[in-house]
Amino acid sequence: MPRVTIKDVARAAQVSITTVSHVVNNTRFVDPATKQRVLTALEELGYQPNSLARSLRSGVTRTIGLVVPDASNLFFADVARKIEDIGFQQGYSVILCNSDNNPGKQSRYINTLLAKQVDGVIFISSGSEPDDLMRLVENNIPVVVADRDVPLELADVVLLDNEQAGYDATKHLINLGHRFIACITGPNHLAPSMQRFEGYKRCLKENGIDFDPKLIEMGDFRFPSGEEAMQRLLSSSSRATAVFVLNDMMAIGAMSAAHKAGLSIPKDISIIGFDDIEIDAAITPALTTMAQPIEEMAQYAMNLLIEHLVGKKHELNQRIILTSRLIKRDSTARWEE
Numbered sequence: 001m002p003r004v005t006i007k008d009v010a011r012a013a014q015v016s017i018t019t020v021s022h023v024v025n026n027t028r029f030v031d032p033a034t035k036q037r038v039l040t041a042l043e044e045l046g047y048q049p050n051s052l053a054r055s056l057r058s059g060v061t062r063t064i065g066l067v068v069p070d071a072s073n074l075f076f077a078d079v080a081r082k083i084e085d086i087g088f089q090q091g092y093s094v095i096l097c098n099s100d101n102n103p104g105k106q107s108r109y110i111n112t113l114l115a116k117q118v119d120g121v122i123f124i125s126s127g128s129e130p131d132d133l134m135r136l137v138e139n140n141i142p143v144v145v146a147d148r149d150v151p152l153e154l155a156d157v158v159l160l161d162n163e164q165a166g167y168d169a170t171k172h173l174i175n176l177g178h179r180f181i182a183c184i185t186g187p188n189h190l191a192p193s194m195q196r197f198e199g200y201k202r203c204l205k206e207n208g209i210d211f212d213p214k215l216i217e218m219g220d221f222r223f224p225s226g227e228e229a230m231q232r233l234l235s236s237s238s239r240a241t242a243v244f245v246l247n248d249m250m251a252i253g254a255m256s257a258a259h260k261a262g263l264s265i266p267k268d269i270s271i272i273g274f275d276d277i278e279i280d281a282a283i284t285p286a287l288t289t290m291a292q293p294i295e296e297m298a299q300y301a302m303n304l305l306i307e308h309l310v311g312k313k314h315e316l317n318q319r320i321i322l323t324s325r326l327i328k329r330d331s332t333a334r335w336e337e
Contacts (some may be wrong), residue, residue, distance in 0.1 A: 004047045006138045013041040016153030017137055018317065025140055063093045064305065065113035067106065069126040071098035073221060073249055074277035075292065076124065079146070082298035083122060090306060092119070099126040101220075107132055114139055120305045122146055123155070128189055130154065142308035146301045149191055152317040156304040158297055162192045165290045165324035166199025166244070169272050172288070172326055173242040174207050177335040178270065182215040182240035184229045184250055193221075196246045196274065214238050219250045226253025234261050241335050242270040248277045248289055255283070255331065266333035276327050285330035293322050 006024070010017045015034060022028040023038040030038070041047075066083055068076040080096055087094045095116060099106035103126055110132045113121060120142040123133060133154055136143045143155040150157060173181050183200050186193030204211055215238050219225030226245060233240055234257065245251035251273030255265060263269050265285055273280065276291030300320045 004045045006047070007134065009038065009041045009045055009047050010153075012045060013037040017134075018153055021137065021140055060309075061117050061119055062091060063095055063116060063118045065095050065097060065109075065116070065118040065121040066124075067097045067099060067109060067113075067121065068124050069099050069101050069106075070221065071096065071100075073247070074279060075247065075249075075275040075294070078277060078294045079124070079298055082295050083302060086298060086302040090302070092306075101126045103127055103129065103132075110135055114141070119309050120144075122301050122305060124148060128191065142305060144301045144305045144308075146297060147192060149319075152319055154317075156317045156319070158300045158304065158320040158322070160192070160292055160297070160322050160324055162195035163199040163202070165274070166196035166246075167203045168199075168324065168326060169196075169244050169274065169290045170200045170203035171207075172328075173244065173270060173272060173332065174203065174209070176242070176270065176332060178242040179209055179335075180212075180215065180239045180241050181209070182217070182233050182238060182243040184226060184233075184243060184245040184254060185216065185218050186221045186246045186250070188218065190221075193246055200244055212238075215240055219246075219253075221247050221249060223249050223253040223256075226250025227257045228253075230254035230257035231261075234258070234263075240269065242272070242332070245271060245273050248273040248275040248280055248287060251287055251289070252279070252283060255285075255287070265331050270332040270335070272332050274324075280327075281329065288329045288332040289327050290324045291327050292324055296322055 006017055006020050010020045019030060020038055022030055023035050064087055066080060068080055070076055084094045097109035106126050121136055123143050123145050124147050137154055145155045146158045149159055185197050188194060201211055217229035217232050219229045243254060245254050251271055254271055258265055258269055265271060273287050273289040276289045280287040280289055
């Protein structure tokens with residue numbers, strides 16, 4: 001017979017998983033009527049709390065787990081550095097876990113963090129499946145999800161308004177006179193990529209520009225894929241005069257492909273990226289991009305997690321939505337027919 005989980009109890013009591021956790025562990029006030037429904041469900045289903053998890057939560061290790069999908073991506077490297085700095089200032093050691101966009105590797109790292117008895121986790125998932133997050137929740141590990149969106153019943157969330165940022169990047173190119181605007185997307189199973197792409201399409205529509213599938217290529221958020229996607233665009237029959245690339249690593253790859261093809265940036269083609277990693281200002285031409293508020297994201301994520309750890313957490317989880325800003329540099333320019 002399969003083990004009854006906290007998710008089963010939450011479904012039976014018609015409450016959130018977080019509420020069940022608070023009733024089981026007596027960590028927060030719960031409305032008496034709601035609490036009674038949970039207790040009834042616990043008894044009827046025969047739920048047995050994970051004794052190992054409860055023993056882990058009785059101690060404090062002053063360690064925090066940080067799970068990122070790709071440490072070679074300079075955006076995630078910057079996020080990790082900021083979180084480590086803030087954690088150190090607050091007296092916490094940060095264990096960095098690079099999942100390498102591999103769900104199996106991510107799952108093993110979750111096992112490692114549970115075994116290490118971390119006090120909490122900042123989680124940037126490699127995909128959209130909630131299983132690893134659910135395991136942390138069921139083991140009563142405080143979690144803050146960054147750069148991804150999940151139901152608030154599972155965790156606090158800190159993320160960017162990616163759809164609006166994609167709109168703003170596209171609008172910048174339209175304002176420069178571009179009408180044939182290509183887009184190099186990231187993986188379609190990642191919400192940030194698809195949301196930026198939706199912003200791109202919305203901006204085209206609102207400005208009377210037809211969406212053209214021939215102007216779309218997909219990458220994987222890494223440099224080589226940006227270069228390869230740009231090569232495909234340039235070898236096709238597309239008439240792109242500008243390209244919106246959904247992260248800076250791919251944008252730098254796209255610039256490399258354009259240079260190798262003998263194009264001048266931005267005279268022949270404009271390129272705008274997304275993230276504002278440190279190298280953007282150092283390359284030639286310097287990359288125009290949409291800046292993510294990396295320090296602000298790291299600060300919010302750490303503050304929310306520490307509120308959990310010191311017992312100052314509000315009853316309801318929070319979703320913090322941050323905004324990006326356009327950084328104009330040298331890789332975009334007005335299009336002259």
